[in-house]
Amino acid sequence: MTAAGWNILLYAIAGDTAEHERVTGAIAHMRDALTTNRCNVAVQLHTKTKTTRHWISSGQKVQTEVLPAVVDASEPSSLTMFMNAAHRKLPAASTALLLWAHSSGLDHVHDYPKKKAARQPGLDAVFGDRDPPVLGGGPGVEAVFGDEPANHSPPLFGAVSAGHDWRGRRLQDRPERYGCRWGPDPSTHQYLTNVGMKKAIAQSTQRHVEILGLNACWMASFEVEYELRSVSDVLIASQVSAEPWPYGAIIAALAAAPDPNPEHLARAIVATVHAEIAAGNRHDTISALRSGPALDELAAAFDAYARRAKLLIDADWESVSKAVMIEAQRVDDPYQVDLMSLIHQLGKHDLKSKIAAASVATKFGAMLLAHAASDAHPGVKGLSIFCPKSTHVDLADAYQGTEFRSNSWGQFLRAFQAKLARSPSA
């Protein structure tokens, strides 16, 4: 068999009938649009009762196979096996892996545990800072992070009971992979972590893909894309609550120009979403960024910026606080902010910060291939970053196990949160 130019691999979850209909509709649209033998499409669909694979080639009926056992989509090995099966059955020069489900960006975002009796190693271990930890345990933590932190009003119409969070859930009832977000698998209700996603791709026979598309909410974050930089050339994702991509139009674009390089195909994918946004048919965002070394360069530039910004916390708290709490453009995830907006606002009165920010902006400009955003999300430019306004959020867990934890941004967040907790206005 002659290898095709592209394999489009769609790894999808359908947790209910409506989602199942959306995926099966996408399969039909892709089949109708696939008019070239320079591209093939493989879909692995996870429902509660079965896992199916759908093989789509030009001029042929869709071949559907039901796997002998229900596959857990949250297991990295499940994704690896799908990739390997697709590569064996439909060998291609290039692969675009598209993951379609719900998500919430970073893997482990949640609040601090309510009670911490003793000093924990958490933040020091995660951020490697030699400063004594202000957060994460020890005397005074309960005063700051008690049943309800001082800067947050008690529930408007309810009450918090001991041993429960403010929703009334027992803290020990948290699921094993609490906070992880790509999924959930319809059967196990577990999530594929960003780190797990990286491992799954790295362990496949191809070891990386040309395009990794994350059709899931809030995955266009610096931390997520940095984690995945070694396993893809181009990353496509959304900064906001994402809607399903127009898969039929994507395949039609590929069929119209069947041998694109990864960057051309990424731009075509963004263009299909942009067309729907322009037609008023959707209200989300999408961006395509170069991955690999470009992300390393961006992270290095941002590290220098974060180190400078951390110094401003004590030197100019009023400006820092205003930038983070008010001025920087938020996305519809309560913990993330648009990266370009952040560097435009944070440190705007400080020359060294502005120089460092300009370097970040230059690196980002060089890696941004395409971007589209609905008017409903003003001021988002293609990449978000973790930047919670709240003293609740467990910073140590948020970056635990990620490669981004070594970036100085973690230390900025830690110092910012500590200052926020002590701030009279908090």
Add this chain to the structure above:
Amino acid sequence: MAVPRLSRVRKSLKLEVPPDCDASLILKQVRHDEYRCYAVWLLVGRDDQDAMSASYKFTGEDTVRVDIPRGGIISAAALQPHLAKFLKSEGTEEDAPPVIKGTAP
């Protein structure tokens, strides 16, 4: 039964209570884990021709407006099912229903 009217906020607005409503409020998503949690961020009221209004600056976060018709119940618990239904209708609801801060456990 007065059913609250929910709509997506996508830009800054002046929150004014419609003539047929007792109150209008803004819900803003303030956190998520396996649930999405919303807080009541702004609430203005009306009694007959006497009405309050307030400006709301949209900052990009997930924000929903709720207009509560005359005679409706103004409480987080009463609004929660309507918010869940609204998010589901948008096709963006995750596996667990949303929570409004202040909903009794």
